[in-house]
Amino acid sequence: MGLFYLFAAVAVLASLLVIAQRNPIYSVLLLIASFGALSGLYVMLEAPFVAVIQIIVYAGAIMVLFLFVVMLLNAPHEDTDYDERVHPLMRPGPMRFGGVLAIALALELVWALTKRAESGRFAGGAVSSVAAIGRLLFTQYAFAFEVTSVLIIAAMVGAVVLARREDWR
Amino acid sequence: MPSLNDYLVLSAVLFAIGTAGVFVRRNLITILLSIEIMLNAVNLSFVAFGRALGSADGQIIVFFVMTVAAAEAAVGLAIVISLFRHKESLNPDTFTELKW
Numbered sequence: 001m002g003l004f005y006l007f008a009a010v011a012v013l014a015s016l017l018v019i020a021q022r023n024p025i026y027s028v029l030l031l032i033a034s035f036g037a038l039s040g041l042y043v044m045l046e047a048p049f050v051a052v053i054q055i056i057v058y059a060g061a062i063m064v065l066f067l068f069v070v071m072l073l074n075a076p077h078e079d080t081d082y083d084e085r086v087h088p089l090m091r092p093g094p095m096r097f098g099g100v101l102a103i104a105l106a107l108e109l110v111w112a113l114t115k116r117a118e119s120g121r122f123a124g125g126a127v128s129s130v131a132a133i134g135r136l137l138f139t140q141y142a143f144a145f146e147v148t149s150v151l152i153i154a155a156m157v158g159a160v161v162l163a164r165r166e167d168w169r
Numbered sequence: 170m171p172s173l174n175d176y177l178v179l180s181a182v183l184f185a186i187g188t189a190g191v192f193v194r195r196n197l198i199t200i201l202l203s204i205e206i207m208l209n210a211v212n213l214s215f216v217a218f219g220r221a222l223g224s225a226d227g228q229i230i231v232f233f234v235m236t237v238a239a240a241e242a243a244v245g246l247a248i249v250i251s252l253f254r255h256k257e258s259l260n261p262d263t264f265t266e267l268k269w
Contacts, residue, residue: 004171008179015183015206019190024198031202038209045176045220050212050228057235062205062242069246070198073253098192106185113177121172127225136225137232148236155240162247165254 004044010037024070028063035059046126049133176217183210197249197259201242208238 014034021027035058042051127133137145183206190203212231219227249259256263 001171004175008175011179012182012186015186018202018206019186019194019199021199024196024202027199027202031205034206035209038213041176041179041213042216044171045216047216047220047228047231050216050231053232053235054212057239058205058209062239065242065246066198066202069250073198073250073259099189101192102185102189105188106182109181109185110178113174113181122170122221123223125223126220127223127228133225133228133232137229141229141233144233148233151240152236155243159243159247162244163250 004041007037007040007044010034011041025067028066028070031066032059032063035063046128048128049130173217173221177214180210180214180217183207183213195260195262197252197261198246200261201245201249205238205242208234 011034014030014037018027018030018034021030035054039051039054039059042048042054187203187205187207187210190206191200194200194203212234215227215230215234217227219225219230252264253259
């Protein structure tokens with residue numbers, strides 16, 4: 001239980017700091033810390049496969065892509081047309097209510113989750129072997145798996161086309 | 170042993186943090202990062218529910234969510250790069266040509 005609270009605290013604090021940072025590079029690095037804590041939670045949920053791909057694919061590949069773009073654009077600071085020292089509740093537009101809306105959403109979700117007094121204990125028998133997951137992936141979910149490859153190719157071509165310079169000839 | 174509800178509450182809190190980031194921040198890259206936080210909150214619910222039901226389906230859905238997140242990050246960041254080339258800005262409030 002103590003380990004759960006440790007990982008949960010790291011995940012929540014790192015995520016909060018991600019959206020509190022003004023420099024996107026620190027945001028990306030803090031999000032990697034949050035993903036590490038989530039990976040620990042996956043291990044506690046007896047899902048080592050998800051824990052490992054969380055580190056390798058998410059923290060390793062996707063976040064490096066973000067880091068590349070942040071460094072490529074070289075625009076570290078948020079440029080806003082208002083004074084940045086203004087209190088968040090005094091800022092223009094939806095930003096005034098964004099935090100309030102998010103707190104309301106969190107309260108509603110937590111209320112809905114804790115309303116039913118089920119113990120929610122985990123029964124025995126978790127599927128944690130990679131072989132079982134792989135077998136399921138290539139039998140029952142084979143079609144979805146192949147469609148995923150089409151999605152990846154489409155995303156790759158789309159990224160190349162979108163990020164290309166106009167005067168590429 | 171933490172219960173299913175503990176994981177679901179943590180997932181709800183993380184999702185709300187991601188929502189707050191999308192609303193509050195005015196930087197396209199931070200908004201994309203907030204979307205990643207929300208996707209991860211949902212992944213945590215999937216794995217916790219799969220563990221509670223004793224099935225591997227939750228973990229497989231997480232696998233698909235991660236591939237979709239990778240595709241979304243690649244296309245989203247390409248759009249960010251091409252937007253930055255046009256306006257030299259990452260503030261979404263500067264891209265209002267489609268607003269009538």
